[in-house]
Each structure stands twice: as structure tokens, then as C-alpha cells.
Amino acid sequence: MTLTAAPGATVSASEERRAHRIMLVDPQRLFRQALRGLLEAEPGFSVVGEAGSPAEALEVVGVLKPDVVVTELHLGDDSYAGESCGSGLIRTLHSRFPATAILVLTSARARDVAAAVRKAGALGYLLKEHGREELFRALHEVSAGRWYRAIAPEMSTRTAARERRHLGNRAAYLTERQRQVLRSVALGYRTREIAQMLGLSVRAVHRQRERLRLALHLNSTAELTRFAEREGFTEGAAEPVR
Secondary structure (H helix, E strand, O other), X not given: OEOOOOOOOOOOHHHHHHOEEEEEEOOXXXXXXXXXXXXXXXXXXXXEEEEOOHHHHHHHHHHHOOOEEEEOOOOOOOOOOOOOHHHHHHHHHHHHOOOOEEEEEEOOOOOOHHHHHHHHOOOEEEEOOOOXXXXXXXXXXXXXXXXXXXXXXXXXHHHHHHHHHHHHHHHOOOOHHHHHHHHHHHOOOOHHHHHHXXXXXXXXXXXXXXXXXXXXXXXXXXXXXXXXXXXXXXXXOOOOOO
């Protein structure tokens, strides 16, 4: 159990007031020390205490009243009958210290874990495999009272791939006119130029562009261009010469 900043660390009174006061709970001392070093090297964070078990955590939080408790779920303690010790600790912390936000930083990645810890009272769920920027983002969000959940890196990759396939399927239902407009937009032609090339009014081209955005769930010309290039709409076509 640790109640003070790391040896050699100096924090002025004004810096202490501005910083998010963090408490770390994890059974692995080496991990706590590494996490402490990471957080204290970042402006805006101050690690005020550590604990390796639920009992220690409750004692330290009761003394220090930190802004955020960062806790692992697997704490190697059987004092909470009928539920994991991590979830039990979260429930108790949330009940006794409602002003303290709780961020779960864990290796537990079962599908229902995030929902379970949120129900217990946590404000955030983050896997240990995420990077430092994701951790800082999570801490800022839960400190502000907002729920935060980060998607696992490989899930993000799968989600992006699934979205690309979904958009590709939608492209199959575009009309020939929409394909012509999409190709022209991606090649850099202006609306008036597209209208002249296709024998349409400027208003009609605007309308087709809007329908494209709605059909493909894309929000800007840049997104339309990236989509058209990825799907091969611009292959073999010449860019405008001005």
C-alpha cells in the first residue's frame, strides 16, 4: 500500500490542485510502478496512492479521496462472494465514495465485461494492451463524469474491414448516373464542370452528390473521393486539365 508520490517526485501546490489525483489498484507491483511512472511523466496527472488488494484499496481511498481509481478486475481476492473481487470492489467503492470515478484497466476481455463493470459503478473500461494516449483519453473522460470504453485494437481493425465491405456492397446499388457523378467528383471536377459534361443542370448535380452521400453514409467530398479511389471508380480516367 502506498499513500504518497514516488520518491523524488515534486509537485507544487498549484500543480496538485490542477492535476487529476489518481489511485492505482493492481496485484502486480511492477505494473503499478510502471503505470505510476507513465502517469507522473504526463502533465495533469498525479498518482497519490497504490494498493494491491481490495482491502488496501478501500483503506487508501478512504484516506486520500482520489479523483479516479484505476483498477484491475483480477485482484486475487475471494472476499466478495458470488462475484469477481474486481466487480465487488467497484460496487463498494461506488457506494462509499460516489465522487470518485472508477476506470477499469484490465486484461479481462470477455464480451460482457464492459457492461458488467459499468453496472457495478465504473465509468470506464480499457484493456491493458491499449496505448498511453488511449489511457490518457480514458482518464480525462471519466474524470469529467463520462462513460468511456475503448474497442480492442483487433476489433477496430475488423470493424473497419466490415465497414469497407458494407460500403462496397452499397456501391453495387448506385445508378449509372450516380456512378458518373461519383467518378467525376473523385477526379476533381467542379460541380459546374460535371453538369456540362453530363448534360445536367448544376442543381441536378448537387442533388446527385447529396444522394451519393446519403446512400454511402459519407459526409464530405474527401470521403467520397477516398471511397471512389478505393473501389476503383477512377482507374483509367484522366484528371481535369485547367
